[in-house]
Amino acid sequence: MDLRPLDSGNDQDVCPDCGSPMVEAILDDVLGAACACQARRTYRYLTELVCTLCSREVATVVTDQPNAPIRVPRQLRCQHCGGQPLAGETVRQVVYPRVPPERPRRGRPPRWLVEQRRLERSAS
Numbered sequence: 001m002d003l004r005p006l007d008s009g010n011d012q013d014v015c016p017d018c019g020s021p022m023v024e025a026i027l028d029d030v031l032g033a034a035c036a037c038q039a040r041r042t043y044r045y046l047t048e049l050v051c052t053l054c055s056r057e058v059a060t061v062v063t064d065q066p067n068a069p070i071r072v073p074r075q076l077r078c079q080h081c082g083g084q085p086l087a088g089e090t091v092r093q094v095v096y097p098r099v100p101p102e103r104p105r106r107g108r109p110p111r112w113l114v115e116q117r118r119l120e121r122s123a124s
Contacts, residue, residue, distance in 0.1 A: 047090045049076070053083030066090060 045066050049059045058078050061070050070087050077084065109117075 042095045044093050044095050045090050046093060048088040049085035050088035051078035051081065051083040052086050054078060054081045056080060057088075058085040061087075066092065 043064075045063045045068070047061045047063065047070060048057050049061060049070075049072060050056070051058050056078060059076065063070070072085055072087075
């Protein structure tokens with residue numbers, strides 16, 4: 001927490017994820033405030049299927065909700081002992097958006113950019 005009182009009497013905090021400031025009139029509002037970047041965050045939940053006989057991990061199921069019902073097919077068995085799998089620990093994972101790779105622009109640069117680069121080279 002990086003709470004700072006402002007000259008106007010308001011309190012300010014900075015979001016640890018995106019760095020945007022949150023300003024509120026009351027200290028309790030700042031502590032309870034959520035940044036807008038939290039709304040963009042999505043999660044996926046990984047549930048391990050564990051063998052009931054030998055307690056080894058058999059498979060992992062990916063769901064969008066933490067308490068989603070998991071249906072295990074009868075044919076899915078432990079490769080080591082043949083035991084039936086049962087849902088075990090569930091882990092929450094943050095899903096980050098895919099960023100397309102930047103490709104260099106092809107072709108001749110515009111005149112203004114050539115002139116700007118020439119001036120930068122002559123100044124240094």
